[in-house]
């Protein structure tokens with residue numbers, strides 16, 4: 259059996275469907291565990307991607323990872339594989355489960371197991387990859403978002419609601435600050451990002467326009483967030499966040515190695531820059547040599563025309 | 569606060585990433601090592617600031633071979649009080665966490681701080697594993713940490729934004745951007761670091777839960793396709809028909 263734990267308190271994300279698809283492809287029966295108050299009809303949709311059953315624990319809300327780990331371990335006796343997403347929740351829970359069950363963890367898997375049962379992960383900030391072998395009987399995997407396409411194969415599945423109380427770790431949540439952007443950057447499939455080439459914060463209108471025409475999230479280079487032109491949570495790169503969207507459009511960013519470290523997992527990269535020697539062009543799929551202030555409004559118009567004809 | 573900061577090394581980002589021994593090991597030839605930025609800029613500096621405001625002691629620990637003394641001396645120069653090196657090659661996150669937890673149990677710390685991840689293997693695993701081994705709560709991906717008595721107030725990344733949480737010591741915290749600003753060691757710090765204690769202890773027995781079987785380098789990107797800046801309709805068409813991303 260493959261056990262999948264998903265954090266669903268903030269709604270069902272595409273990556274949840276990816277995780278269930280991945281679990282199904284491991285070959286065995288798939289049981290999903292989740293906590294909190296997501297409604298049963300929404301949870302039942304996980305069946306469409308191959309889950310046999312969803313068990314939701316209404317007695318815990320999923321915010322206390324120590325509590326969640328205990329609960330997952332309580333259900334793990336017959337599981338050969340235990341799958342998490344390599345997201346905020348998975349990064350805190352999977353290592354605990356690994357220690358408790360003495361089962362090897364493959365953190366940040368980007369593909370299904372190979373013939374020899376090793377699993378591919380990114381290493382060195384995406385500059386290389388490695389294949390990890392698990393030596394224990396049980397195997398724990400945390401899956402990086404955007405690594406597998408969700409496949410709808412069935413209809414909804416039963417949802418079992420349980421009330422299993424588990425001792426709390428003592429963490430008290432005082433408040434939550436919601437992010438400012440509409441689309442959380444780590445989950446965005448399309449990202450429009452800009453750097454010092456934009457000259458000043460007052461010029462970000464053209465970036466926002468392009469992002470909203472595409473339905474993309476916005477990001478920036480480190481100097482731009484350091485000098486306060488953009489909020490810190492938009493900073494991508496080695497010291498910011500690492501993202502791997504389907505499309506990354508880099509505007510007025512030189513492409514320093516520390517910046518590339520956070521974005522080179524993107525499927526397709528478009529670079530707009532006035533300098534034909536900018537290192538970013540070497541990492542790009544499509545390049546536009548030109549002034550952002552002319553090119554970007556033109557691109558936004560082209561995107562709008564394209565959307566109208568869809 | 570009696571604080572333990574976990575310090576690992578990371579190849580300088582300009583290092584060439586290559587593999588040796590039939591692609592089973594990282595090729596260290598010519599690689600310059602630095603202190604993993606998350607460990608240095610965020611975990612260590614915040615630990616020092618807390619010590620400066622409420623008192624206590626900051627110990628750093630590294631699981632690694634004797635070459636790692638160089639990065640430990642750098643962390644001592646920034647201001648840590650003493651260093652402990654567990655003398656073993658870090659095999660995987662479970663191995664590292666087991667070593668650190670075994671040592672931490674013998675001393676008893678109020679806080680164990682790690683970086684959010686190492687920039688070489690990017691696992692984000694060690695902190696959670698230490699927390700489980702010690703039976704402590706973990707605050708993962710924290711961007712703020714304040715101490716009042718034995719109560720800690722932290723901000724951490726959550727699925728729906730940033731959460732402000734409160735918890736009692738002892739705890740484990742993995743530290744991310746926002747926690748503190750980089751500190752450059754001064755001459756006095758560098759001199760003092762030479763005489764600060766650096767203890768070397770043997771590793772504890774530990775199971776081998778995972779192994780890196782092989783490594784590889786991503787296929788080189790194909791040549792960039794340049795688009796006429798006056799023809800953005802062409803770019804949009806390519807993104808739709810060829811790249812299939814919009």
Ligand SMILES: Cc1cc2nc3c(=O)[nH]c(=O)nc-3n(C[C@H](O)[C@H](O)[C@H](O)COP(=O)(O)OP(=O)(O)OC[C@H]3O[C@@H](n4cnc5c(N)ncnc54)[C@H](O)[C@@H]3O)c2cc1C
Pocket residue numbers: 452453454455456478479480481482493494495496497498509510511512513514515516517520530531532533536548549550551605
């Ligand atoms: C330890 C360390 C960690 C770091 N971590 C990060 C990180 O996480 N993320 C990060 O981003 N950086 C990081 N950096 C900084 C990094 O090295 C670069 O300095 C930074 O990425 C450069 O930002 P930029 O490309 O916006 O600015 P610049 O390098 O100034 O580049 C601006 C670019 O805009 C172009 N341009 C100018 N005008 C226009 C125009 N009108 N239209 C189009 N293009 C134009 C220029 O040709 C140039 O290529 C780190 C550095 C260090 C030392």
Ligand SMILES: Nc1ncnc2c1ncn2[C@@H]1O[C@H](COP(=O)(O)O)[C@@H](O)[C@H]1O
Pocket residue numbers: 573574575576577604606607629630631632658661664681682683684685686689690691692693694695
């Ligand atoms: N060999 C090591 N010695 C000491 N601490 C380490 C070591 N490896 C990792 N860590 C700590 O664990 C954190 C997370 O590492 P990782 O789980 O490998 O991404 C790092 O930022 C360090 O604080």
